[in-house]
Amino acid sequence: MSDNTQIILVERPNGPLKESHFEIRHGEVPKPGPGEALVRSILLSQDAANRAWMAGATYKSAVNPGDVMHGYAVCEVIESNSPDLQPGQLVQGQAGWQQYAALPANALQRCADHRPLTRLLSIMGIAGKTAYHGLLNVSGIEAGETLLVSAAAGSVGSIVGQIGKIKGARVVGIAGGAAKCAWVRDELGFDACIDYKSAEMATALTEHCPDGIDVYFDNVGGDILQSAIFNMKYGGRISCCGAVSQYDGGPPTSPIGIPGLLVIKSLRMQGFLLMDFMDRDADAERDLSTWSDSGQIVIAEDVIEGLENAPRGLIGLLAGENRGKRMIRVGPDPS
Amino acid sequence: MSDNTQIILVERPNGPLKESHFEIRHGEVPKPGPGEALVRSILLSQDAANRAWMAGATYKSAVNPGDVMHGYAVCEVIESNSPDLQPGQLVQGQAGWQQYAALPANALQRCADHRPLTRLLSIMGIAGKTAYHGLLNVSGIEAGETLLVSAAAGSVGSIVGQIGKIKGARVVGIAGGAAKCAWVRDELGFDACIDYKSAEMATALTEHCPDGIDVYFDNVGGDILQSAIFNMKYGGRISCCGAVSQYDGGPPTSPIGIPGLLVIKSLRMQGFLLMDFMDRDADAERDLSTWSDSGQIVIAEDVIEGLENAPRGLIGLLAGENRGKRMIRVGPDPS
Numbered sequence: 001m002s003d004n005t006q007i008i009l010v011e012r013p014n015g016p017l018k019e020s021h022f023e024i025r026h027g028e029v030p031k032p033g034p035g036e037a038l039v040r041s042i043l044l045s046q047d048a049a050n051r052a053w054m055a056g057a058t059y060k061s062a063v064n065p066g067d068v069m070h071g072y073a074v075c076e077v078i079e080s081n082s083p084d085l086q087p088g089q090l091v092q093g094q095a096g097w098q099q100y101a102a103l104p105a106n107a108l109q110r111c112a113d114h115r116p117l118t119r120l121l122s123i124m125g126i127a128g129k130t131a132y133h134g135l136l137n138v139s140g141i142e143a144g145e146t147l148l149v150s151a152a153a154g155s156v157g158s159i160v161g162q163i164g165k166i167k168g169a170r171v172v173g174i175a176g177g178a179a180k181c182a183w184v185r186d187e188l189g190f191d192a193c194i195d196y197k198s199a200e201m202a203t204a205l206t207e208h209c210p211d212g213i214d215v216y217f218d219n220v221g222g223d224i225l226q227s228a229i230f231n232m233k234y235g236g237r238i239s240c241c242g243a244v245s246q247y248d249g250g251p252p253t254s255p256i257g258i259p260g261l262l263v264i265k266s267l268r269m270q271g272f273l274l275m276d277f278m279d280r281d282a283d284a285e286r287d288l289s290t291w292s293d294s295g296q297i298v299i300a301e302d303v304i305e306g307l308e309n310a311p312r313g314l315i316g317l318l319a320g321e322n323r324g325k326r327m328i329r330v331g332p333d334p335s
Numbered sequence: 336m337s338d339n340t341q342i343i344l345v346e347r348p349n350g351p352l353k354e355s356h357f358e359i360r361h362g363e364v365p366k367p368g369p370g371e372a373l374v375r376s377i378l379l380s381q382d383a384a385n386r387a388w389m390a391g392a393t394y395k396s397a398v399n400p401g402d403v404m405h406g407y408a409v410c411e412v413i414e415s416n417s418p419d420l421q422p423g424q425l426v427q428g429q430a431g432w433q434q435y436a437a438l439p440a441n442a443l444q445r446c447a448d449h450r451p452l453t454r455l456l457s458i459m460g461i462a463g464k465t466a467y468h469g470l471l472n473v474s475g476i477e478a479g480e481t482l483l484v485s486a487a488a489g490s491v492g493s494i495v496g497q498i499g500k501i502k503g504a505r506v507v508g509i510a511g512g513a514a515k516c517a518w519v520r521d522e523l524g525f526d527a528c529i530d531y532k533s534a535e536m537a538t539a540l541t542e543h544c545p546d547g548i549d550v551y552f553d554n555v556g557g558d559i560l561q562s563a564i565f566n567m568k569y570g571g572r573i574s575c576c577g578a579v580s581q582y583d584g585g586p587p588t589s590p591i592g593i594p595g596l597l598v599i600k601s602l603r604m605q606g607f608l609l610m611d612f613m614d615r616d617a618d619a620e621r622d623l624s625t626w627s628d629s630g631q632i633v634i635a636e637d638v639i640e641g642l643e644n645a646p647r648g649l650i651g652l653l654a655g656e657n658r659g660k661r662m663i664r665v666g667p668d669p670s
Contacts (some may be wrong), residue, residue, distance in 0.1 A: 059599045059601075084526045218594060221593075238594075239602065240598050252591065259556050261606075266607050268603065268604070271596075273598070
């Protein structure tokens with residue numbers, strides 16, 4: 001336990017992320033200070049926002065060259081200098097791309113021993129809760145409404161659409177490639193899925209949302225957001241979850257017609273972060289576990305083995321190769 | 336009563352509006368058809384949105400060359416073919432820039448005989464209600480919050496800031512020119528007012544909103560909206576009421592960082608139209624009349640005599656020459 005494998009960001013990417021922006025190092029396992037705990041990473045979340053963290057400060061501080069790459073992980077407490085945590089407990093927090101981290105106990109959240117532990121990042125974790133709060137508490141959705149979801153095969157989008165169906169909406173996804181679109185329709189049960197790589201978006205939206213869009217759940221920003229705004233119904237709502245088209249060297253575009261189109265169509269655009277809804281997490285956990293236990297939600301997980309594969313995993317995620325929630329298995333489950 | 340003075344839009348403006356885009360004609364007083372009423376205009380509202388109507392369809396059909404210019408007016412019913420309206424009653428609706436109009440009775444709204452009748456367009460009408468609903472029912476405002484209001488000397492902005500003060504907010508206005516800014520501060524009671532013609536906006540916002548902006552009430556769009564977005568607090572709200580910087584040949588800009596900044600700061604941007612809140616108009620009327628009767632709101636009206644001055648009035652409004660609610664007196668009050 002003296003070796004701590006770490007992945008360092010060695011250069012700030014200016015354009016598409018590459019493996020050469022990272023370096024593997026073998027550091028020492030840290031000693032936890034007063035009030036800190038030493039944790040061992042089990043599963044590391046991979047999210048498009050990880051790329052945005054490299055560009056500068058966002059809702060958290062930037063990742064700078066020389067830093068261990070930041071990342072959210074499910075961990076086991078190994079040693080604790082805080083009365084709040086005991087060895088063997090499961091926690092989650094910003095442990096970074098490394099095997100071991102010493103973190104203040106109050107920066108770690110206890111989590112239930114929910115097996116398989118992958119669920120703590122997929123349906124019962126960051127993906128499921130982001131989808132739940134972003135759809136139900138940001139935009140809202142009513143039975144009979146038309147819901148458009150971009151990155152529909154991704155970790156959040158795949159769940160948003162399924163919750164939309166449970167709530168009685170007509171759900172249209174957007175994803176890249178015929179195979180992913182078929183999966184979104186056939187396995188996840190969306191009513192339709194537009195392949196943005198082959199379809200002309202304006203035509204496709206007119207075809208699949210002939211009466212306009214009530215709710216657009218936006219994971220991508222850019223041109224697709226623009227097309228959606230043009231096709232929103234009067235009084236429509238846009239839940240702004242992310243802008244993956246902008247993160248990895250994509251052109252920094254903003255939709256035209258802001259604020260004019262918001263005014264004349266009485267549209268609401270609302271950004272959010274998962275942490276805004278901590279006080280309603282119990283609702284999310286209750287509903288998400290009911291829906292997944294009953295099979296109403298198909299759980300899609302994409303687990304890559306080995307911390308050394310984290311750079312490749314994130315690069316692939318930004319290129320859209322994942323289906324459902326991508327994560328890295330850093331170490332074994334506790335027995 | 337056989338002559339009906341009308342102002343016609345004779346050319347679609349492509350750039351700043353000029354008097355030459357209009358022509359005065361003398362038509363006939365129309366005969367109301369079945370279900371219609373003949374109305375006589377008393378006071379004609381002038382609003383920045385009038386200019387946007389000339390560019391194309393918005394929340395209503397476009398004004399096209401050859402049309403009587405569209406406009407919202409307080410009128411007296413002269414003759415009625417509908418059981419719902421009687422001669423002598425006061426109504427408001429889209430009567431256009433003309434002395435007489437024949438309109439379907441169901442397109443006209445009855446209004447109280449509230450003297451002076453100018454109040455029906457200012458504090459108790461389109462200006463006051465837009466300010467009320469846009470601030471209280473779109474963005475919301477809490478005591479202790481910082482409220483930024485653009486076009487602060489305008490019909491809506493001047494009231495928004497005063498309602499903000501009543502609700503206990505710290506209110507910072509933005510207006511053009513030192514004299515207007517002094518009026519906004521000294522007469523309307525805003526805490527501060529930034530002169531966008533002389534101040535560097537980023538510096539001024541840092542100075543006057545050092546802890547950031549909780550609520551931005553946007554009447555202008557463009558560069559000021561951009562600066563406001565950069566200075567919004569986490570969880571801030573933007574009430575999108577209009578985009579006057581874009582209407583009159585201004586560059587059609589959109590703020591950069593959409594949706595990224597909305598996501599990382601959990602911002603909400605919401606467009607609205609007055610008609611969205613018809614079911615809550617009674618609340619607005621009750622509160623606005625209380626506040627104006629008690630002197631808590633200073634009523635600012637800018638009345639221009641004579642329909643023939645409507646083109647000049649609108650051109651001046653787009654250039655920001657008005658203080659408070661601009662309107663045209665087309666004819667005398669009913670006795």
